[in-house]
Amino acid sequence: MIDLSPMRSVRVDPAALRATVGGGATWADVDHETQAHGLATTGGLVSTTGVAGFTLGGGIGWTMREFGLACDNLVAADVVTSDGRLVHASETDNPDLLWGLRGGGGNFGIVTQFELDLHPLGPAVYAGPIFYPADTAGDLLRTFRDWAGDAPDEITALVNLTTAPPLPVLPEEWHGKKVAAFVAVCSGSPERGEELVRAFREVAEPIADLLGPMPYQMMQSLLDPLWPKGIHAYFKATNLARLDDELVERLCAIHLAALGPQCEIHIHQMGGRSHASRTARRRSRSARCRSCSTRSRRGATPPPAERTRSGRVRRSRQRPMPRPAARTSTSSATPARRGRRTVRRRTPGSCR
Numbered sequence: 502m503i504d505l506s507p508m509r510s511v512r513v514d515p516a517a518l519r520a521t522v523g524g525g526a527t528w529a530d531v532d533h534e535t536q537a538h539g540l541a542t543t544g545g546l547v548s549t550t551g552v553a554g555f556t557l558g559g560g561i562g563w564t565m566r567e568f569g570l571a572c573d574n575l576v577a578a579d580v581v582t583s584d585g586r587l588v589h590a591s592e593t594d595n596p597d598l599l600w601g602l603r604g605g606g607g608n609f610g611i612v613t614q615f616e617l618d619l620h621p622l623g624p625a626v627y628a629g630p631i632f633y634p635a636d637t638a639g640d641l642l643r644t645f646r647d648w649a650g651d652a653p654d655e656i657t658a659l660v661n662l663t664t665a666p667p668l669p670v671l672p673e674e675w676h677g678k679k680v681a682a683f684v685a686v687c688s689g690s691p692e693r694g695e696e697l698v699r700a701f702r703e704v705a706e707p708i709a710d711l712l713g714p715m716p717y718q719m720m721q722s723l724l725d726p727l728w729p730k731g732i733h734a735y736f737k738a739t740n741l742a743r744l745d746d747e748l749v750e751r752l753c754a755i756h757l758a759a760l761g762p763q764c765e766i767h768i769h770q771m772g773g774r775s776h777a778s779r780t781a782r783r784r785s786r787s788a789r790c791r792s793c794s795t796r797s798r799r800g801a802t803p804p805p806a807e808r809t810r811s812g813r814v815r816r817s818r819q820r821p822m823p824r825p826a827a828r829t830s831t832s833s834a835t836p837a838r839r840g841r842r843t844v845r846r847r848t849p850g851s852c853r
């Protein structure tokens with residue numbers, strides 16, 4: 502294993518709107534340097550995630566509908582290839598390699614340095630979660646579905662069917678109970694943000710409404726305490742071309758039947774610039790939403806494992822997830838895998 506974690510330098514050129522980022526940097530490193538200039542690029546929902554694997558795998562984050570996926574913002578990279586050469590990839594030098602790096606994962610060599618596009622953002626955004634009781638999750642998902650189609654690119658949101666964490670911002674009687682959360686980030690003014698999320702203030706009586714103006718950097722690390730090192734997360738994801746009433750009911754039922762607080766289902770709003778295509782990452786243009794589900798934490802009982810015919814371990818689910826009507830894709834199909842459906846097993850600690 503090659504450990505790049507000491508290579509965490511981040512240099513910002515505010516005039517060129519570019520950041521040069523070391524191959525071992527995390528999104529916390531990038532946000533810290535770029536926000537000092539009122540700039541940002543699409544990073545992870547959890548700030549301890551590495552820039553490298555995230556960007557090379559696609560990278561969905563709070564600004565993806567406005568700025569594109571993380572891999573869309575990759576403009577150049579220094580790569581050590583498998584034959585030991587250090588090469589530069591950009592639109593003019595080795596453009597095919599750059600294409601492959603934009604979503605092709607770690608298959609093309611070791612990236613020692615990334616050059617990323619930056620965009621003006623912050624320091625404040627209109628952001629945060631609204632928590633609702635689980636029995637209103639169906640109404641929330643239907644509102645989310647109807648709202649998402651027309652929402653402008655300046656807002657990115659998701660619904661999380663989860664369990665209330667024991668945080669002081671939530672009433673104690675809800676701790677450990679099944680809840681649904683709407684979480685959004687809007688780059689516009691507080692007034693604009695308020696206007697854009699109005700429908701969610703009418704959907705049901707919230708348990709806690711924490712959506713409002715906050716520093717972008719705070720939003721970027723808001724979820725960090727829920728994702729400490731070593732939680733052994735296991736995620737599966739698929740694109741959803743529709744979120745009809747039948748699927749809404751199934752998602753709600755799966756949520757209520759989920760084994761423990763370690764299990765959750767995220768329904769991500771896609772669209773906007775996250776559908777632009779200059780990358781190797783396979784994506785479904787018809788996908789309005791993306792569903793990402795299930796994690797297990799250290800100490801929690803993971804779902805039973807079964808062996809597939811190829812000998813790989815597969816987690817069994819109580820009921821199969823409904824198949825979307827149109828195309829599905831896994832999160833990071835490489836160019837070599839294009840054209841066939843891939844099922845990717847993730848190691849503990851990785852996700853999506």
Ligand SMILES: Cc1cc2nc3c(=O)[nH]c(=O)nc-3n(C[C@H](O)[C@H](O)[C@H](O)COP(=O)(O)OP(=O)(O)OC[C@H]3O[C@@H](n4cnc5c(N)ncnc54)[C@H](O)[C@@H]3O)c2cc1C
Nearest residue numbers: 524546547551553554555560561607611612728850851852
């Ligand atoms: C808590 C948590 C939250 C997450 N949130 C999101 C999210 O919001 N959005 C999202 O899109 N994804 C998310 N992910 C998934 C994340 O994008 C992947 O796990 C990604 O691989 C993490 O990048 P890393 O550099 O930390 O990966 P590592 O675990 O270090 O590496 C994973 C793989 O990436 C490749 N790789 C890593 N570094 C390099 C390099 N320098 N050069 C070449 N290949 C390299 C290698 O194939 C390596 O095996 C999350 C993951 C976690 C654990």
